Amino acid sequence: MYRIVGADQKEYGPVSAEQVREWIAQGRANAQTIVKFEEGAWKPLGTYPEFANLFPSASTFPPGVPPPIGQPYATPPLSSAPAYGAPRPYVPTYLVWSILATLCCCPPPLGIVAIIYSAQVNSKLDRGDIEGAQRASTLARNWCIATAVVALILNFWLTGHYFSWITANMPNLPH
Amino acid sequence: MPQIVEQIEEFAFGRKPATRLFVGALFATWILYCFNPTEYRFFPQCPLYTLTGWQCPGCGTLRAIHALSHGQLQAALRFNPLLIIVSPFIALGFARELWLEARGERTNWNAIPAAAIWAILIVLITYGILRNLIPA
Ligand SMILES: [Zn+2]
Numbered sequence A: 001m002y003r004i005v006g007a008d009q010k011e012y013g014p015v016s017a018e019q020v021r022e023w024i025a026q027g028r029a030n031a032q033t034i035v036k037f038e039e040g041a042w043k044p045l046g047t048y049p050e051f052a053n054l055f056p057s058a059s060t061f062p063p064g065v066p067p068p069i070g071q072p073y074a075t076p077p078l079s080s081a082p083a084y085g086a087p088r089p090y091v092p093t094y095l096v097w098s099i100l101a102t103l104c105c106c107p108p109p110l111g112i113v114a115i116i117y118s119a120q121v122n123s124k125l126d127r128g129d130i131e132g133a134q135r136a137s138t139l140a141r142n143w144c145i146a147t148a149v150v151a152l153i154l155n156f157w158l159t160g161h162y163f164s165w166i167t168a169n170m171p172n173l174p175h
Numbered sequence B: 001m002p003q004i005v006e007q008i009e010e011f012a013f014g015r016k017p018a019t020r021l022f023v024g025a026l027f028a029t030w031i032l033y034c035f036n037p038t039e040y041r042f043f044p045q046c047p048l049y050t051l052t053g054w055q056c057p058g059c060g061t062l063r064a065i066h067a068l069s070h071g072q073l074q075a076a077l078r079f080n081p082l083l084i085i086v087s088p089f090i091a092l093g094f095a096r097e098l099w100l101e102a103r104g105e106r107t108n109w110n111a112i113p114a115a116a117i118w119a120i121l122i123v124l125i126t127y128g129i130l131r132n133l134i135p136a
Helices: A017-025 A095-104 A108-126 A130-169 B002-013 B017-034 B047-052 B061-069 B073-079 B081-102 B114-133
Strands: A002-005 A011-015 A034-037 A042-044
Touching (some): A002 A017, A095 A108, A095 A130, A095 B114, A130 B047, B017 B061, B017 B081, B061 B073
Antiparallel strands (some): A002 A011, A002 A034
16 A cells, blocks of 8 residues: 655555556656655655556656666656645654653653654755654654653652652651 | 564554544543542652652643642642643644544644744743742
């Protein structure tokens, strides 16, 4: 199944190869539309050999033949710019999770690092640095997970600590 | 190992994250309604507060939600003022995201200016510092 990013920056799918072919035929997707197959990377549609023969451009290549240097994938002429061509893929920011990590899972510095990477996802996308944005996205996710793990470990350790603190400081508390 | 990470990612950040988060939040609110975090010991403790005595931006969240679920707005405001002040906006954003998700769409988080994310970070840090300087 394929996932596809529209000109509205929204992610569509998963859809079948049949559906992708239909969208190409309708001019809603072209060689530069950003597409992801299963768990693969986000790549322009023109780099997928199974659709290469559907693009009318002369610069499409039969499978197995490497494209000439400087032409990594098929480029349709500017005049046939598609209605739904996508300039950039969707890169998750994990912003909500980063904020939750900062609030719910002390120590705060770990969650703050996640928020900083979250911000970098969008600033790098704005500069057109898609690879950098994807790297920042992975880091934001990893820092969220790390914060949750550290918070969990600290809490298991603190629970014991906290019990003795309560019994020492609040003797009147109901047991 | 990477497979486990991917499975965790799919569960936490996967296809309908807001719906999953909403179910979790409802359950947590119900627990907090039934049990007062100041009286029961099974609630998570804030490591920063327990170790240093400083309140983090999230400190008092559980007590505030418990107070709010019993209609005690003033007590809730004392436990975590920022949370209570922004909670209507959080609720609206949550409702919008659930509505979008039900229709197979979602918020385009990439459209949020990076400056806005930096602003959120600065607000959180400033609040975390101020609440320790100003005695409630
Ligand atoms: Zn705290």
